[in-house]
Amino acid sequence: xxxxxxxxxxxxxxxxxxxxxxxxxxxxxxxxxxxxxxxxxxxxxxxxxxxxxxxxxxxxxxxxxxxxxxxxxxxxxxxxxxxxxxxxxxxxxxxxxxxxxxxxxxxxxxxxxxxxxxxxxxxxxxxxxxxxxxxxxxxxxxxxxxxxxxxxxxxxxxxxxxxxxxxxxxxxxxxxxxxxxxxxxxxxxxxxxxxxxxxxxxxxx
Numbered sequence: 001x002x003x004x005x006x007x008x009x010x011x012x013x014x015x016x017x018x019x020x021x022x023x024x025x026x027x028x029x030x031x032x033x034x035x036x037x038x039x040x041x042x043x044x045x046x047x048x049x050x051x052x053x054x055x056x057x058x059x060x061x062x063x064x065x066x067x068x069x070x071x072x073x074x075x076x077x078x079x080x081x082x083x084x085x086x087x088x089x090x091x092x093x094x095x096x097x098x099x100x101x102x103x104x105x106x107x108x109x110x111x112x113x114x115x116x117x118x119x120x121x122x123x124x125x126x127x128x129x130x131x132x133x134x135x136x137x138x139x140x141x142x143x144x145x146x147x148x149x150x151x152x153x154x155x156x157x158x159x160x161x162x163x164x165x166x167x168x169x170x171x172x173x174x175x176x177x178x179x180x181x182x183x184x185x186x187x188x189x190x191x192x193x194x195x196x197x198x199x200x201x202x203x204x205x
Contacts, residue, residue, distance in 0.1 A: 060111030060136065064118025064169040067155055073166040073174050074119060074138060079152025082108060082143045084173065086163040090140030093127035097144065105144040105157070105164070110134035119169045139171025 061077035074082045083105065087096045097105050110126040114136065125137045135142045146157030146164070157164050158174065165173035 060108075060114045062114060062116050062119045062124065062136075062138065067153075067166070067174070069176060070155055070158060070166055070174040072168055073155070074143075074169055075152070076108065076145070077115075080145055081149055081153075081155050081157065081166050082138075083146055083157050083164050084138075084141040084167045084171070085144065086165070086173075088142050090137075090171070093125065093137050093140045093142065095127055095129045095135055095142040097142075098130055104147045106147065107133075108136040108143040108145060110136045123171055137171075138167055141167065141171050143167060 062082070063075050063077065063079075065073055065075045065079070067073045067081075076082060085095075085097050085105070088094055095107065097107065107129065114121075114124050116124060119138070123139045125140065126134045127137050127142055129135050129142075137143060144164075146160075148154075148156040148160075155166055158166050168174050
């Protein structure tokens with residue numbers, strides 16, 4: 001039987017150690033390291049999605065539209081008719097519709113940015129309401145929506161109490177269009193027969 005010298009024993013031991021190191025380097029430890037890196041990198045995409053811009057956030061819009069019954073009127077960005085109140089004033093701007101009135105005629109809140117289509121931006125302004133909030137104005141007149149309008153294009157608030165009128169793009173009171181001819185917008189539903197022109201609301205609102 002051959003005998004190992006001291007040098008041969010050292011070489012054999014070194015070779016065995018090299019095999020063990022190679023197996024360790026290519027073993028499960030490397031895969032775990034890769035998985036850990038992937039786990040750490042995955043959430044990096046989340047902040048970008050969270051910080052994405054929301055179109056139209058913080059903005060407002062006034063649009064000149066054609067009503068088949070009233071002619072040129074102003075709507076918001078959703079096509080809802082905007083109104084003015086005869087008991088308010090335009091010069092100076094003042095809003096008098098509060099409490100129960102404001103529940104039925106929600107004031108259009110002022111926005112930091114207002115986009116206009118068919119409306120002169122120089123006519124757009126704001127007024128401070130009695131409660132301290134800001135309301136959008138057109139040619140000085142505070143603007144409102146009507147709770148009785150349930151869809152875009154409706155003008156059920158026209159003439160209510162003899163004091164509420166859809167606003168024209170110039171901020172004036174809209175009047176019935178001659179002949180009621182349509183001018184490109186879908187026909188607006190007529191006010192319900194069960195709702196008289198007073199709107200069933202006391203004090204003209």
